[in-house]
Amino acid sequence: MNPDALRGHMDALLLSVLEARPLHGYAIIEALQERSGGVLNVPTGTVYPALRRLERVGYLASEWATVGGRKRRTYRLTDSGRKQLEGERSAWHEFTSVIGSVLRADATTT
Amino acid sequence: MNPDALRGHMDALLLSVLEARPLHGYAIIEALQERSGGVLNVPTGTVYPALRRLERVGYLASEWATVGGRKRRTYRLTDSGRKQLEGERSAWHEFTSVIGSVLRADATTT
């Protein structure tokens, strides 16, 4: 999976994975792998900064917890984040529809 | 349309639009608009450098022409570019499938 292809879609992925329940960063990475059938291996250097960015703009909120002696920062969707996810989903549909229509365009079309 | 979303998909769009016949830059921009129903307004500052990049890596070839007193640089797909377009199309399908599966994931899935 070409990294550049993910540009601008990372937010949607992260918000989506947090939709059902809060998760910490490491678990988010695993969830993305699972849901994508192992294809999506997003490095920590991408996920952690992205989560902080999404928190900074108010789509996520976080709190620290200690589980089994290990510290976790658990992220959850805010109301604003839930609205944003809706927007991301419709943007995704428009995006695939538009690009798809160009890629599939009949070779004989003017 | 969020500009970042196009990242990594521009090549596919340009190659696809040149699949049926050679076009010059300005006509490519118009073709993208048409095929996308007016949604895709790619600025010249994106298209011209991208075309040069694609020529540099061998997917496109170009030649100058003068039509109605105006100079045009007309681009056409090379054989290598045609193969690349195939690859771009299958990459696109994998991409939409993977992202789609994450975005649509059942809220109750683990």
Next chain:
DNA sequence: GTCTACATATAGAGAGCCTACATGTAGACT
């Protein structure tokens, strides 16, 4: 004592898309 899994974080690189600007022709309209 070592290795792997778990867990978070940052610095710096790299790439590409965008804004803004520069340049020039042709044709229509005033």
Next chain:
DNA sequence: AGTCTACATGTAGGCTCTCTATATGTAGAC
């Protein structure tokens, strides 16, 4: 003659995001 719009190409610099590489530390298995 002068202005405006459409046509047509191009570059410089900025911006943002993703990635690589690195750092740090705990827990548990072997």
